[in-house]
Amino acid sequence: MSLQYNILWVDDRKEEYQSLEMDGEIKSYVQGLFFNPCIDMYDNIREAEEKAPSKKYDVIFSDYNIGEGGDGLDFITAIRKKCVNAEVLFYSALHNPPATNLDRISFLRLKDNRSYDELKEKMKSVINLTLEKLNDLSNLRGLVMSEVSELDVVMKKIVSDYCNDSENEKNMRDYIVGTIEERNKTSLESSSCKKQCTHVWRTKNIKDVVFKQGFESYTTARAINYIVQKIKAKDSESDIEFNLESYKSEIIDNRNILAHCQAAYDAEGNEILKTSKEDKKFNFEDIINIRKNIIKYHNVFKNLSNEVSSNG
Numbered sequence: 001m002s003l004q005y006n007i008l009w010v011d012d013r014k015e016e017y018q019s020l021e022m023d024g025e026i027k028s029y030v031q032g033l034f035f036n037p038c039i040d041m042y043d044n045i046r047e048a049e050e051k052a053p054s055k056k057y058d059v060i061f062s063d064y065n066i067g068e069g070g071d072g073l074d075f076i077t078a079i080r081k082k083c084v085n086a087e088v089l090f091y092s093a094l095h096n097p098p099a100t101n102l103d104r105i106s107f108l109r110l111k112d113n114r115s116y117d118e119l120k121e122k123m124k125s126v127i128n129l130t131l132e133k134l135n136d137l138s139n140l141r142g143l144v145m146s147e148v149s150e151l152d153v154v155m156k157k158i159v160s161d162y163c164n165d166s167e168n169e170k171n172m173r174d175y176i177v178g179t180i181e182e183r184n185k186t187s188l189e190s191s192s193c194k195k196q197c198t199h200v201w202r203t204k205n206i207k208d209v210v211f212k213q214g215f216e217s218y219t220t221a222r223a224i225n226y227i228v229q230k231i232k233a234k235d236s237e238s239d240i241e242f243n244l245e246s247y248k249s250e251i252i253d254n255r256n257i258l259a260h261c262q263a264a265y266d267a268e269g270n271e272i273l274k275t276s277k278e279d280k281k282f283n284f285e286d287i288i289n290i291r292k293n294i295i296k297y298h299n300v301f302k303n304l305s306n307e308v309s310s311n312g
Contacts, residue, residue, distance in 0.1 A: 003147050003294060005035040005127075006055055008086070010075065011063040014043040022120060029124050033131065034291040036298070045075045052079045057086040059130050061123055064092035064107070076105065089126045091119055137271050140287040141258050147294045148255040152217055154301045156210045159223045162308050163206045168230075175226055176219060177201045217252050224304070231307055240304050250293045258282065 007026065009017075017023060023039050030037035040055070042048040045066055052060075064072035072090045085104065093110040108122045133139060163169035177199050184199070201209050209215055210223075225244040232238050257280050261273035266281075273282040 003035050003143070003291060003298075005030050005037050006057045007037065007039045007059055007061065008048065008052060008055075008057045009039055009041045009061045010043075010045065010048040010066060010072075011041070011061075012043045012066060013063070014041050017041075020116060022116065025120060026123055026127075030127065033127075034288055034295060035131075036295060049075060049078050052084045053082040057084065059126055060084075060086050060088045061126075062088065062090055064090040065094045087126060087130050089123060091122070137273050137282070137284070137287065138263055140284075140291075141261065141273060141282075144258060144287060144290050144294070145255060147291075148217075148251055151251065151294065151297055151301070152220060154298070154305070155220045155224050156215070158227065158301060158305050158308055159210050159220060160207050161305070162227050163210075169206050172223060172226065173201065173204075173206050176206065176223055179222065180219070217255075218248060221247050221252065224301075227308065228304065231304075231311070234311075238307065240300065240307060242300055242304070247297065250290070251297060254290050 007030075009023070011017060018041070023041060027037040027039060040051065042051065048062075060076070062072045062075060066072055066075065072092075076088055076090075088105045089108065090105065091108040091110055093112050093115070106126060108119065110118060159172070163172055180201070181197075181199050184197075206223075210220070221244055224247075225242060228240050228242045231240060257275060258273065261275055261280075261282065264272055264274050266272050266283075270283065274280065
């Protein structure tokens with residue numbers, strides 16, 4: 001499961017649909033469902049058949065009368081043999097629905113070649129169908145957990161890239177390790193200890209430890225916050241916005257709570273997720289909001305990564 005929603009669209013009238021911005025409208029629709037859309041459009045079967053196995057597609061849209069000595073069914077049969085099992089929507093103004101033993105195929109008989117609105121509505125309907133499997137809250141929880149882990153990886157990569165500069169690495173190490181050492185001292189039962197203990201990371205390069213398990217999510221987020229503050233100090237016009245405590249509450253805390261939730265039903269019979277202590281409950285709207293925040297931070301980190309690379 002992923003917030004990335006991949007669409008394969010095959011039609012020899014590709015440029016016509018693009019000029020009408022139909023691909024843009026479909027993208028906007030998917031974004032409105034809080035997924036990241038990616039549409040790969042091809043105007044010939046050969047190229048589409050070659051590219052189809054290279055990505056996990058969620059849905060395939062295809063003109064049935066696609067030419068090149070075959071039809072849409074030949075195309076789908078070929079890619080099914082390559083383990084491409086996405087939902088398929090055929091459309092045509094020239095053919096009636098084909099007889100097929102293949103699963104997960106629907107067909108739209110267009111009134112004419114200019115039935116754009118009809119086609120768009122059917123595409124949206126098929127997209128909704130493919131997302132129905134996520135209406136189970138346990139599946140939604142799995143998606144959120146997976147995507148938050150991906151955010152961790154993205155953040156760690158940014159920290160590593162930032163530390164390619166030796167001065168940046170030294171300052172980052174002093175900040176991260178110093179914070180950990182201070183936290184450890186305040187948690188000691190005895191305040192009379194005079195030992196000047198140092199964390200083992202004090203002698204390590206941050207690039208060597210950032211991907212290790214001990215470099216946990218909140219530590220990584222603090223490193224990101226440090227980088228953002230340094231960038232803003234150098235460039236007051238930088239539009240990168242990152243608030244450490246907001247990220248903690250919107251992403252990290254929710255991920256940690258979801259890891260220990262159980263499926264249940266409220267008094268109205270609606271499915272919810274709740275902790276064993278019942279001090280926190282999640283419904284569909286809560287999960288959608290978390291999904292929205294995940295996409296927001298993916299965009300923040302994408303921009304931050306670009307800034308770090310350009311300043312490196």
